[in-house]
Amino acid sequence: MRLSQYFMPTLRENPAEAEVISHKLLLRAGFIRKSASGVYTYLPLAQRVLKKIMQIIREEMDRQGGQELMLPILQPAELWLETGRWHVYGPELFKLKDRHNRDFCLGPTHEEIITDLVRREVRSYKELPLLLYQIQNKYRDEKRPRFGLMRGREFIMKDLYSFDRDEEGLEISYRKMYEAYTNVFTRCGLKFRAVEADAGAIGGSTTHEFMVLANSGEAVVAYCPDDNCGYAANLEKAETKFIPEVIGTPAQIQKVATPNVKTVDEVAAFLKVEKKQILKSVLFKADDGYVLAVVRGDREVNEVKVKNQVDCLVLELASPQEVEEVLGAEYGSIGPVGVEIPVIADLEVKHVLNAVAGANETGYHLIGVNPERDFSPAVKYADIRLVEEGEPCPKCGKALVFARGIEVGQIFKLKDKYSRKMGAFYLDENGQQKPIIMGCYGIGVTRTMAAAVEQNHDEDGIIWPAAIAPFEIIVVPVSNKDEQQMKMAEEVYNLLLNAGFEVVIDDRDERPGVKFKDADLIGIPLRITVGKRTVNEGVYEVKIRRTREEKVFQKEELVDGLRQLLKTL
Numbered sequence: 001m002r003l004s005q006y007f008m009p010t011l012r013e014n015p016a017e018a019e020v021i022s023h024k025l026l027l028r029a030g031f032i033r034k035s036a037s038g039v040y041t042y043l044p045l046a047q048r049v050l051k052k053i054m055q056i057i058r059e060e061m062d063r064q065g066g067q068e069l070m071l072p073i074l075q076p077a078e079l080w081l082e083t084g085r086w087h088v089y090g091p092e093l094f095k096l097k098d099r100h101n102r103d104f105c106l107g108p109t110h111e112e113i114i115t116d117l118v119r120r121e122v123r124s125y126k127e128l129p130l131l132l133y134q135i136q137n138k139y140r141d142e143k144r145p146r147f148g149l150m151r152g153r154e155f156i157m158k159d160l161y162s163f164d165r166d167e168e169g170l171e172i173s174y175r176k177m178y179e180a181y182t183n184v185f186t187r188c189g190l191k192f193r194a195v196e197a198d199a200g201a202i203g204g205s206t207t208h209e210f211m212v213l214a215n216s217g218e219a220v221v222a223y224c225p226d227d228n229c230g231y232a233a234n235l236e237k238a239e240t241k242f243i244p245e246v247i248g249t250p251a252q253i254q255k256v257a258t259p260n261v262k263t264v265d266e267v268a269a270f271l272k273v274e275k276k277q278i279l280k281s282v283l284f285k286a287d288d289g290y291v292l293a294v295v296r297g298d299r300e301v302n303e304v305k306v307k308n309q310v311d312c313l314v315l316e317l318a319s320p321q322e323v324e325e326v327l328g329a330e331y332g333s334i335g336p337v338g339v340e341i342p343v344i345a346d347l348e349v350k351h352v353l354n355a356v357a358g359a360n361e362t363g364y365h366l367i368g369v370n371p372e373r374d375f376s377p378a379v380k381y382a383d384i385r386l387v388e389e390g391e392p393c394p395k396c397g398k399a400l401v402f403a404r405g406i407e408v409g410q411i412f413k414l415k416d417k418y419s420r421k422m423g424a425f426y427l428d429e430n431g432q433q434k435p436i437i438m439g440c441y442g443i444g445v446t447r448t449m450a451a452a453v454e455q456n457h458d459e460d461g462i463i464w465p466a467a468i469a470p471f472e473i474i475v476v477p478v479s480n481k482d483e484q485q486m487k488m489a490e491e492v493y494n495l496l497l498n499a500g501f502e503v504v505i506d507d508r509d510e511r512p513g514v515k516f517k518d519a520d521l522i523g524i525p526l527r528i529t530v531g532k533r534t535v536n537e538g539v540y541e542v543k544i545r546r547t548r549e550e551k552v553f554q555k556e557e558l559v560d561g562l563r564q565l566l567k568t569l
Contacts, residue, residue, distance in 0.1 A: 022453035023148030029479040038145025038153030047471040059437035061527035064176040079112035119424035133160030151448035162439040189465025196233035206413040212451040213407030224393040236304040240391040248354025251368035262332025264297040279357040283318040334358040406451040414438040462523030466569040478531035489530040
């Protein structure tokens with residue numbers, strides 16, 4: 001490939017619209033262009049990277065017995081109504097009507113349509129297990145598309161669905177995909193962790209996210225530093241070893257005035273108490289009512305954990321108006337004592353024997369609150385708080401470490417969540433009808449490309465891992481006007497092409513500095529410079545993009561030398 005003929009519109013400055021490194025560099029290096037908010041065109045360089053990622057995915061899916069198919073992007077509403085997700089999925093679901101006024105959606109995911117396919121075709125246990133996958137565009141109407149390819153409205157995804165006879169079979173399929181995902185991201189040259197996670201809108205029981213570790217990541221990963229332990233979870237799911245801490249001694253409950261005191265810090269200062277002695281109350285609106293979540297004042301409520309305890313489809317923070325209507329006071333003065341709505345208190349709350357809580361009267365708090373004595377017997381105690389860095393690992397007790405990560409894949413055990421609702425059954429060996437047990441497994445292909453850039457870059461541009469780089473090698477003749485340089489550049493270019501390398505030659509009539517800057521910006525792993533030294537001494541200077549190290553090869557050493565270098569990149 002010749003850069004003089006290649007569609008690669010690079011930019012010298014960072015685009016004003018770009019917020020994160022991957023967005024900036026993919027735009028600047030001529031990989032992507034914005035078509036609309038959250039919608040991007042993938043230019044030839046990006047397409048080469050995406051094809052490599054997809055090929056790695058295909059090889060690992062096929063290795064585990066996966067079979068590739070292609071499902072329709074346009075999905076009939078009837079299938080989503082069967083599972084109840086047509087109304088639950090939310091405004092992210094792109095909905096449309098055809099000319100006959102029938103409802104459809106653009107597929108954000110494909111559980112319904114793949115289950116429909118299998119329920120129509122599979123009858124016997126002899127036809128199971130099945131691993132069916134596709135690589136396809138997905139559509140989600142994000143409220144605020146941002147960060148380029150990190151959170152878009154159209155993106156490329158690999159989704160595989162497993163169909164098994166029982167949970168033992170599901171466990172085998174799940175382990176296969178866990179291994180396959182580990183292989184995919186390892187082969188892509190990424191540093192990542194598999195972490196326990198919450199199933200969210202997809203549903204199901206067990207789930208793991210695969211996180212590419214990067215300082216720019218949106219998600220926080222809590223993990224044990226002991227490799228023999230291996231515990232890791234995203235912050236929504238993370239737990240800590242529960243060690244009860246008794247705070248205070250029982251006292252008489254009293255109501256005290258706390259005018260214009262609303263935050264935990266203000267209450268602590270006004271009443272001269274520690275924050276952990278205060279009970280922080282947060283009102284949520286669930287499907288059919290309200291629930292009050294209570295944690296210690298030095299902790300934060302984990303909304304995902306609360307939602308799982310309530311077992312509702314939708315959970316959202318109550319508005320200030322709703323707080324006053326339900327509890328009769330403003331935020332900052334609400335508490336769990338004497339309320340009639342359901343209350344979920346964190347496990348630690350039970351051990352605060354002399355607590356401060358809102359009195360459910362604006363400008364007043366209760367002191368001397370004892371949960372065992374003053375809470376309703378119906379109060380539910382559960383882990384509903386966010387874990388903090390340094391707390392003990394729930395498995396081994398060592399201090400948890402936090403890191404930031406970018407989710408690039410997730411695997412779920414769906415069990416019979418979809419098969420029962422949609423009537424996907426099979427007949428077992430005894431002729432008994434049983435639900436097919438399912439799992440689903442997704443990889444964000446375009447997000448993986450962006451995550452690779454977030455993890456691999458410097459001030460000069462992208463540093464692609466060799467396995468997914470658009471080209472492995474770029475040949476740069478220093479002067480197009482030097483016939484000998486151009487001749488030797490062409491010779492080495494053809495030599496490498498014939499040896500099977502993915503190589504591009506920068507034959508543009510540009511200054512050497514422009515060529516070198518573009519090579520660094522694009523992030524090609526190896527750069528061969530053909531200049532005066534090549535002409536005079538017959539040697540080729542090879543620069544390693546990642547380390548900036550330079551090596552010199554004779555022509556007869558070049559092929560083997562480059563192969564060895566690429567193995568390390």
